[in-house]
Amino acid sequence: MAEVSVIGGGVGGMVSALLLARSGHEVRLFEQLPRLGGKLAEHRRDGFTFSLGPSLLTLPGVFRELGVRRELVELRELCRYRFADGSRLSAHRDPERMAAEVERLAPGQGARWRAFHAWARGCLEASTRTFFAGPLTRPPSEARLSDLTAVAPGRTLAGLARRAFTDRRLRQYVARYATYAGSNPYRAPAALGCIPAIEHDHGGWYVPGGLPTLADDLARLLEEAQVEVRLSARVCEVVAGGGRVRAVRLADGGEVGCEVVIVNTDAAELYGHLLPDRRRLRRIAALGPSSSAFLLLAGVEGRTEGLAHHSILFSADYRAEFGDLFEHRRPPRDPTVYVGCASVDDPSQAPEGAEAWTMLVNVPARDPSRWPLSPQAYRDLVLERLAERGHDLSGRLRFVDLFTPADLRERYGAWGGAIYGGAYSGPLAPFRRPGNRGPRRGLYLVGGSVHPGGGLPLVAMGGRIVADLVNRDFPVGKATS
Numbered sequence: 001m002a003e004v005s006v007i008g009g010g011v012g013g014m015v016s017a018l019l020l021a022r023s024g025h026e027v028r029l030f031e032q033l034p035r036l037g038g039k040l041a042e043h044r045r046d047g048f049t050f051s052l053g054p055s056l057l058t059l060p061g062v063f064r065e066l067g068v069r070r071e072l073v074e075l076r077e078l079c080r081y082r083f084a085d086g087s088r089l090s091a092h093r094d095p096e097r098m099a100a101e102v103e104r105l106a107p108g109q110g111a112r113w114r115a116f117h118a119w120a121r122g123c124l125e126a127s128t129r130t131f132f133a134g135p136l137t138r139p140p141s142e143a144r145l146s147d148l149t150a151v152a153p154g155r156t157l158a159g160l161a162r163r164a165f166t167d168r169r170l171r172q173y174v175a176r177y178a179t180y181a182g183s184n185p186y187r188a189p190a191a192l193g194c195i196p197a198i199e200h201d202h203g204g205w206y207v208p209g210g211l212p213t214l215a216d217d218l219a220r221l222l223e224e225a226q227v228e229v230r231l232s233a234r235v236c237e238v239v240a241g242g243g244r245v246r247a248v249r250l251a252d253g254g255e256v257g258c259e260v261v262i263v264n265t266d267a268a269e270l271y272g273h274l275l276p277d278r279r280r281l282r283r284i285a286a287l288g289p290s291s292s293a294f295l296l297l298a299g300v301e302g303r304t305e306g307l308a309h310h311s312i313l314f315s316a317d318y319r320a321e322f323g324d325l326f327e328h329r330r331p332p333r334d335p336t337v338y339v340g341c342a343s344v345d346d347p348s349q350a351p352e353g354a355e356a357w358t359m360l361v362n363v364p365a366r367d368p369s370r371w372p373l374s375p376q377a378y379r380d381l382v383l384e385r386l387a388e389r390g391h392d393l394s395g396r397l398r399f400v401d402l403f404t405p406a407d408l409r410e411r412y413g414a415w416g417g418a419i420y421g422g423a424y425s426g427p428l429a430p431f432r433r434p435g436n437r438g439p440r441r442g443l444y445l446v447g448g449s450v451h452p453g454g455g456l457p458l459v460a461m462g463g464r465i466v467a468d469l470v471n472r473d474f475p476v477g478k479a480t481s
């Protein structure tokens with residue numbers, strides 16, 4: 001049995017704390033904010049509720065296995081896409097309906113979508129046996145030689161899209177999945193193309209009451225497992241000596257001794273401040289930050305005919321958009337806009353006769369004070385683009401609250417406001433991100449900035465990987481000195 005300190009109450013931190021407490025360790029979790037959940041958070045105003053983070057849940061089985069029993073709503077339409085030429089594509093969950101919809105949009109491409117889906121499924125199966133299965137320190141026992149080729153090594157996601165489809169719009173649809181990892185499709189590995197198989201084979205889900213209620217479920221499970229949760233408790237140092245961790249030091253001056261420290265803050269925050277390590281920090285910097293988000297949270301008067309729960313309104317030139325994001329590091333002049341409206345499926349999210357709209361634009365992980373235009377001016381640009389693409393909200397806005405990269409950085413300690421730590425840039429990027437074991441005995445990392453990556457299911461899988469590592473290194477029932 002070990003005394004375990006978890007720094008950060010995001011999903012990765014909560015899952016590892018839960019599993020280790022269930023294994024019999026003594027677990028304390030320190031969260032700097034007054035609530036658990038990290039980026040899984042909400043914003044409320046005047047009867048409207050908005051998610052500040054996740055809006056789509058995938059692979060819900062990962063949470064059910066932990067004991068989350070909440071009823072979920074499966075979305076039959078995963079997302080509605082609108083392309084710059086005005087054409088639309090409804091991404092149906094059911095693969096056959098999706099293939100028919102692709103054929104309707106672009107005759108001749110339905111069969112190509114089936115082939116692409118079969119490839120994505122193979123890639124997902126290979127990734128599940130290998131990449132998601134463990135800490136990557138040794139080949140997983142289930143791995144097969146063919147898994148190496150199943151993930152299309154050496155190809156970018158945009159390259160994969162070019163091979164899969166001859167229609168420009170469908171290439172944009174595939175490339176879009178890089179943004180699930182905050183990355184540039186023209187640099188990100190093709191393996192991210194497995195995400196459509198996650199959505200079409202396992203579904204996309206909504207959590208009634210809003211996705212952030214999942215954090216409340218996990219908090220209840222932590223209480224049952226007798227994890228000691230300390231809120232508004234910022235850790236400012238990991239104390240190490242003799243090659244192992246010894247304690248965590250709190251900003252209020254207190255120190256708590258422990259044999260195991262699990263870091264759920266960004267890896268850059270660990271190596272930059274909590275346990276400075278310039279070499280490891282340089283390695284993270286070399287990845288370049290993943291993208292951040294600019295959110296417009298709007299209380300909208302009236303109901304919008306035919307609005308989907310999730311919509312993507314694409315830009316005209318994806319290459320230029322990602323050039324703005326990752327090369328010029330400025331908010332895209334012609335951004336793709338995500339519109340989420342949970343009140344389509346859940347009336348509790350907005351007052352009667354109104355809608356809660358979350359509009360998300362990918363922006364660089366950079367302080368808005370260094371943008372070429374102010375957040376207010378960019379807000380107006382986004383609303384203009386939206387109006388051009390068929391959603392004119394003028395006269396319907398009760399309010400628009402903004403959430404910027406500076407908020408992501410200040411609230412959660414996210415590196416420059418990056419959502420997922422380092423970007424997936426280059427074919428080997430997934431293997432160059434920080435691993436789950438730290439450079440001292442008893443030090444582990446979990447969460448969106450480390451292996452296996454960000455997004456709710458992956459950070460939860462990371463929590464399990466880290467709990468397994470700790471259980472192996474500090475078996476319950478054995479002295480661990």
Ligand SMILES: Cc1cc2nc3c(=O)[nH]c(=O)nc-3n(C[C@H](O)[C@H](O)[C@H](O)COP(=O)(O)OP(=O)(O)OC[C@H]3O[C@@H](n4cnc5c(N)ncnc54)[C@H](O)[C@@H]3O)c2cc1C
Pocket residue numbers: 007008009010011012013030031032033036037038039040052053054055056057058233234235236264265266269293360411412413419446447448449454455456457459
């Ligand atoms: C706008 C947006 C949209 C997203 N959409 C989706 C989606 O649709 N689907 C999906 O699956 N995922 C989505 N994600 C990603 C998902 O939210 C994250 O990958 C996941 O929640 C991150 O979990 P984590 O374990 O890395 O912890 P985080 O959420 O990063 O939490 C880390 C915690 O550590 C705390 N902390 C930091 N430093 C300290 C310290 N020194 N002491 C104590 N506590 C500290 C922070 O306050 C925070 O609570 C989205 C994220 C964002 C921002």
